[in-house]
Amino acid sequence: MSVTVSVRGLRVSYGRRTALDELDLDLGPGVHGLLGPNGAGKTTLMRVLATVRRPDRGQVRLLGQPLSDAVGLRSARRQLGYLPQSFGFYPRFTVREFVEYFAWLKEMPAAQIPLAVDRAIERVGLLDRADDRMKHLSGGMLRRAGIAQAIVNDPRVLLFDEPTAGLDPEQRVEFRALLRELGLDAVVLVSTHLVEDVVAACTRVSLMDAGRLVFDGLPAELIAAGGVGDSGDSPIERGYAAVLRDARTAAR
Amino acid sequence: MRRILRTELRRGTAPWAAAAMCGAGVWMLAVHPEDWGGRWAGLVNYLRTSLLILCALMVAAGVWQAGRERRRGIDEMVNSTPRPGWQPVLVAWLAVTLAGTVGVLVAFAGAAVLVAPVATYAGDGWWWTLLVGVLALGAATAGGMAVGRLVRLRLAAPVAGLAAYLGLAILTYWDTKSAVWLAPVQVAQAAYQVVPGRVVAWQAGWLLALTVALLALAARRWLAAALAGVLAVGVAVPIVTGPGPNRLPADPDAVALVCTDSGPKVCVARIHAFLLDDVTPIVQPALARIEGIPGAPDRAMDDAARPVDQPQVPGDGTIWLHLDQQATVRGGLANQDWLASDLRAVTELNCRYDDHDREDERADLTGGLAHAWLFEMPASPVVPVDRLYALPMPAQRAWFADYLRAAAACDVAALIRLGQPR
Numbered sequence: 207m208s209v210t211v212s213v214r215g216l217r218v219s220y221g222r223r224t225a226l227d228e229l230d231l232d233l234g235p236g237v238h239g240l241l242g243p244n245g246a247g248k249t250t251l252m253r254v255l256a257t258v259r260r261p262d263r264g265q266v267r268l269l270g271q272p273l274s275d276a277v278g279l280r281s282a283r284r285q286l287g288y289l290p291q292s293f294g295f296y297p298r299f300t301v302r303e304f305v306e307y308f309a310w311l312k313e314m315p316a317a318q319i320p321l322a323v324d325r326a327i328e329r330v331g332l333l334d335r336a337d338d339r340m341k342h343l344s345g346g347m348l349r350r351a352g353i354a355q356a357i358v359n360d361p362r363v364l365l366f367d368e369p370t371a372g373l374d375p376e377q378r379v380e381f382r383a384l385l386r387e388l389g390l391d392a393v394v395l396v397s398t399h400l401v402e403d404v405v406a407a408c409t410r411v412s413l414m415d416a417g418r419l420v421f422d423g424l425p426a427e428l429i430a431a432g433g434v435g436d437s438g439d440s441p442i443e444r445g446y447a448a449v450l451r452d453a454r455t456a457a458r
Numbered sequence: 459m460r461r462i463l464r465t466e467l468r469r470g471t472a473p474w475a476a477a478a479m480c481g482a483g484v485w486m487l488a489v490h491p492e493d494w495g496g497r498w499a500g501l502v503n504y505l506r507t508s509l510l511i512l513c514a515l516m517v518a519a520g521v522w523q524a525g526r527e528r529r530r531g532i533d534e535m536v537n538s539t540p541r542p543g544w545q546p547v548l549v550a551w552l553a554v555t556l557a558g559t560v561g562v563l564v565a566f567a568g569a570a571v572l573v574a575p576v577a578t579y580a581g582d583g584w585w586w587t588l589l590v591g592v593l594a595l596g597a598a599t600a601g602g603m604a605v606g607r608l609v610r611l612r613l614a615a616p617v618a619g620l621a622a623y624l625g626l627a628i629l630t631y632w633d634t635k636s637a638v639w640l641a642p643v644q645v646a647q648a649a650y651q652v653v654p655g656r657v658v659a660w661q662a663g664w665l666l667a668l669t670v671a672l673l674a675l676a677a678r679r680w681l682a683a684a685l686a687g688v689l690a691v692g693v694a695v696p697i698v699t700g701p702g703p704n705r706l707p708a709d710p711d712a713v714a715l716v717c718t719d720s721g722p723k724v725c726v727a728r729i730h731a732f733l734l735d736d737v738t739p740i741v742q743p744a745l746a747r748i749e750g751i752p753g754a755p756d757r758a759m760d761d762a763a764r765p766v767d768q769p770q771v772p773g774d775g776t777i778w779l780h781l782d783q784q785a786t787v788r789g790g791l792a793n794q795d796w797l798a799s800d801l802r803a804v805t806e807l808n809c810r811y812d813d814h815d816r817e818d819e820r821a822d823l824t825g826g827l828a829h830a831w832l833f834e835m836p837a838s839p840v841v842p843v844d845r846l847y848a849l850p851m852p853a854q855r856a857w858f859a860d861y862l863r864a865a866a867a868c869d870v871a872a873l874i875r876l877g878q879p880r
Contacts, residue, residue, distance in 0.1 A: 256538040283540035294531025298469040310462050311539035311546065319461070355535070
């Protein structure tokens with residue numbers, strides 16, 4: 207695996223509470239699922255990788271660029287796409303204007319922007335609503351507009367925090383297909399609570415608990431970790447529960 | 459960047475700023491048409507007066523625009539992008555400033571349509587007054603954007619707008635002498651007066667440096683903000699240490715006299731020449747009535763043409779007319795009573811008395827009699843001018859000459875005696 211995201215000894219605290227503790231992680235091209243209970247540190251990790259939260263300690267490299275120096279940071283951001291968990295939007299902008307605005311913020315060459323915007327909107331299935339104002343879109347459509355802004359610059363690192371929240375089953379299936387397509391030549395990290403998304407779309411999966419990485423492997427390996435007696439309605443849910451249980455037992 | 463600017467102009471705070479500024483501009487123009495009617499320089503001066511409200515609105519618009527990312531929960535996505543933060547700040551500032559400026563200029567362009575057919579003096583210095591006004595709108599927006607980016611308060615926009623209004627009001631109306639030039643609001647200047655070019659240049663420099671400092675603050679470019687701030691302070695020093703706005707010189711072309719061709723002489727400044735046809739029928743009959751009476755004025759002149767260092771002297775043979783706030787929207791005379799009060803100066807008593815209140819009152823009543831006679835007013839129980847009218851005209855004129863003489867000498871006994879005409 208060619209490593210394009212590298213995290214070493216990452217530590218992030220909010221006051222006295224440690225959100226990430228000595229975290230090491232390597233990611234290469236493909237779709238990576240990031241699982242974990244609430245408060246495990248998934249969103250904090252996403253925010254660090256998205257360059258909006260500076261770590262207290264440790265080193266983060268995106269596409270070989272260290273985020274600690276200004277040149278590397280700017281260079282990495284040009285190759286980055288990010289959809290945060292709480293996704294905001296400008297209600298009076300049209301979908302096209304909104305995505306175009308982010309293409310500009312991502313310093314795309316002006317001549318490429320119109321085509322890239324149309325392509326991104328088309329990939330999320332919103333081309334027929336491209337000239338509608340954001341305030342007239344449903345929750346699922348807004349989410350797709352958010353995904354469009356994340357992918358407009360054809361990023362090599364894509365970070366999606368709870369991207370399928372608000373999408374109906376049909377849209378989720380389409381989104382998984384998009385994830386697989388994006389993962390062919392980019393690092394796609396998807397934080398989610400929906401384990402079936404991981405099985406369906408991810409090539410690798412990482413599981414976090416209490417700010418630490420407790421599992422990193424293939425979805426099949428996570429499934430294999432579960433036994434008949436573990437809680438959960440599906441094999442991956444049983445694997446998820448088993449890994450968490452073992453990690454917490456070992457931590458005591 | 460042009461496409462993004464266009465989007466901001468259509469979808470950001472800009473359209474609201476344009477509408478608010480246009481509405482406020484129309485309202486301000488409608489409230490005091492006498493301040494600008496018929497005069498280009500008056501119109502631009504009034505724009506500068508209106509900046510007290512307009513700048514406060516632009517501050518509020520800037521705060522609202524700058525707080526948008528945080529309000530809409532989009533700041534995290536924006537912060538993950540590579541474009542330097544000052545660029546979106548600059549585009550947003552430009553959009554709000556352009557829209558707000560266009561909004562207010564549309565309102566004033568409407569007023570200009572009314573001024574154009576009436577104005578009798580164009581002048582050229584008012585372009586610079588206008589330019590400083592536009593720069594002030596940009597500075598106000600930048601100030602609002604700095605507040606909007608740095609203050610996490612939901613009510614920041616109205617609070618900052620109100621604070622700007624109060625701050626400008628204090629700077630403008632408080633007796634700070636030359637420091638008043640730091641505020642772009644202009645209240646003490648008549649349309650025919652000119653602000654020295656040196657002051658206008660310093661004002662423009664001050665507002666530009668202030669704008670850069672505030673935008674840098676909004677973009678969290680602390681070093682650039684500090685440098686521009688130092689520059690702004692450096693430009694402010696010669697302003698606050700220079701002469702204040704008192705006794706501004708008049709534009710010699712604006713106050714060149716335009717006079718009546720026939721009858722007693724009535725002269726107005728060229729900038730007020732459109733009022734001559736309305737002023738003459740009121741002033742000339744009064745002048746004609748006292749023509750040839752010893753000590754009576756024989757001409758009426760526009761006070762705008764009076765040199766700054768020449769005080770008004772009673773009995774100098776001139777009635778001074780104050781026309782700076784006398785124009786209606788269509789160029790007519792706004793208030794005949796104000797003109798009458800200028801003419802009242804002819805019969806006014808400027809005496810100091812001792813403790814003889816009764817005598818004062820009777821002397822004042824004589825003054826009222828003289829005023830009523832001058833304007834051929836009807837008699838009343840308080841002003842029994844009918845007894846004066848009963849005298850032959852030569853006797854009436856002799857009585858008025860005696861009154862002027864007694865009034866000039868403050869001869870109370872004579873004034874009381876004249877109060878009983880026989």
